Amino acid sequence: MLHLLDKPLAAAKPSRRSFLKLSAGAAGGLLIGLNMPYGSGAAKAAEGTAEFAQPFVHIRPDNKVVVISKHLDKGQGAATGLATLVADELDADRAQVEVEFAPSNPEVYKNLLFGLQGTGGSTAIANSFLQYREAGAAAKAMLVAAAAKQWEVDPASVTVEKGMVKHGSGKQATFGELAGAAALQDVPEKPKLKSPDEWVYIGKSFPRVDTKMKTVGAPSTYGMDVQHENMLVAVLARPPKFGSVPKTFDASEAKKVKGVIDVISVPSGVAVLAESTWPAIKARDLVEVEWDESAAETRSSSEMLADLKSMTGEPGLEAHVHGDAEAGLANAAKIVEADYTFPFLAHAPMEPLDATILFDGKSATVWTGSQLQTIDHNVTAGVLGLSPENVKIETLWAGGSFGRRAQPDSHPVAEAAHLAKAWADAGNAPRPIKVVWTREDDIKGGYYRPMVAHKVRVGLDADGNPLGWHHRVASKSILIGSPFEQFLVKEGVDETTAEGVTDMTYTVPGIRVEVHNAKTAVPVLWWRSVGHTHTAYVMETMIDRLAREAGKDPVDYRMALLKDDPRKLGVLKLAAEKAGWGDPLPQGRYRGVAVQKSFNTYVAEVAEISFREDGTVKVEKVTCAADCGIPVNPDNIRAQVEGAVGYGLGAILRNEITLTDGEVDQANFDTYLPIRISDMPQVEVHIVPSTEAPTGIGEPGTPPVGPAVANAIAAAKGEWVSELPLSKHGLA
């Protein structure tokens, strides 16, 4: 996902405005937030009216505390995280807290690390930590002031505990009872925040806000669930090769399917519009399309991989230089070399993509699990020729993303907008249109983790210590051509291509890292932990190879080279200790370790494996240690690391997207095999206590699992797998 957190962008300095109290209109209660309509045409006069209130917290007369989440929750727990921050400062009761998603408005709800409204790069808590606590603290101060006034007592003598405002005299009131009066108080300019020893939820326990609804099949939860009166469902015939566009089509058979209303061509394919989903799916297969393949990728993935490998044989763009790598190699007693390759990977979130749009000629509303709301907003406005104030993005819970929904080109929303426009241009009366992607559309649809090749040469001195490290990475850039290029691409080097190598903290006197930008029409995207998905694998298996050459224990060898990185050292030590590193293992069990910093969070993992009778690897247990600064919600941190281990493991076991003459070979979960419960190891997560600012946890558990397993395999077999997935080698 987005990777802006590691960069000291100008935007990384939270430029926040002070909160205001807002008119709650008919809803009543206390509303704290900002009041800045999005779009130049929005009438100034409308400011201050309930219509333009952009709240962060709403304390309702019915005693509910509604936290407005500016971040998408796609399972990573951001909504619960933000609720934890507000509830703690407010001393609310857990049971009274609810979360709603914010409207799209970058002026108010921007990610303070991106400068636009969006979620990714494991930044949700990092950028909101002060902002949401201040919103809670401001609301609490106003409740206290209102109570003090009502009771004619000194505000300093009023206390708040678990949603009750109290005074020593025995007087007490709920938030709901005080909300109206609180709304008449001044908003404190600099609300006083608690000190960490006063926290009641942060670092302790605050169960998820969305568990209940996700165990009853609640309606209108996900974008896929959107149902509107008179709604059409669209399923598209999509190009079989990336980069091709529809030329002509014949829909005569498709139109015979009962329920099909029309078949319309848009830039991304040919859409069947039907009264419901099934006829649209059925008829989509009956549309005959002739594609213009003049700009299409027609190579097979084997050819693309060969091209990447040959690129790593040539000098590339300089991504990082420290000391003199070539001199280190020239003076080495021994040189260790390795080549690695990584396949394209689909994200395959459980909820396939979808977007619903209603366009009435003057304004448009989009319902979707929007991850980059500002881009979705502006792209919709652009396609439909509307100004931003006439577009609304309604964010829904998302059934997973792993990066897939953070699209710098907003292509699913753009497609829905093109379709809505074509529908309107054909003279039809406005109808809501839901575009549904099938699993086949998802797996074949591109936006993959790029295919990558690495070539590494490391020179060791006589004691086995690295002297020079030369490293080349070849991959299509994720960011070149995206709106993020200006921040994260320097002189042709996309910083996500070799992240995790360029910032290595192992002590090596000479380091040289080069990258090559490969070209292909296959669209690529960040995939849970972005560059670290491959760089951690290469770095951590290389370090294991070097430890072997040096005749040292892999943990000891790392520790000696990590003297200057105390937090990495900390997680490594903790994971090793909890896993019983060095203790004898039962027969047939093997261990491997890996450690990586990503998104400013440090994670070490020890994998314990065995082999099944058929020779495949069974990962028995993964012991993890994570340091993500102040652990805001420890149980969610554990959950995210458990899930990240499973997600990363699934990919290295069996996952690859391959192409034959430009066409994707996989289609669904029968050919792109997801990790299942019988594959899942035990996972133990240990959190390093910390007072550092909180950093992300959605992604950082993913990078170490692959190399930890590979190192365990090498402990058993003496060889490191350098071409993924493991299924290529009979290991999965």
Add this chain to the structure above:
Amino acid sequence: MAVNVTINGVERSIDTDPETPLLWVLRDELKMTGTKFGCGIAQCGACTVHLDGYPTRSCQTYLSDVEGASITTIEGVEGKAAEAVRAAWRELDVPQCGYCQSGQILAATALLTETPKPSDEDIDAAMDGNVCRCATYVRIRAAIHRAAETMEG
């Protein structure tokens, strides 16, 4: 011709193309969207319902197949096992994105109804058809054991 079927205890007569998968009848005709679309080819379990008590993939069950049958979905599943499962799911905060969880809960409920004290192997066998892309499997397993405990007590 209309198909008669009982859904969550309510008798319904559904007049739509009989070759429509039950999944889309539930989601689009009846607007019961708790049953999810994940793959459409019986490979992920997101669409799991109980058909006369058995966990069944509604994406590969056609309306014409369910004449006279009794269907239970996530919106309607109840009873001792279902309650124990839901309580354990909440106690352990199992869901992440949650999109697979309707199917997981129906599969787990069916397992515990058949096998009140399942072993890890029983869990693997019963739950392997239910994919969770968030890989909440560690907690799914723990929650099934937890539910089994509470059902005993």
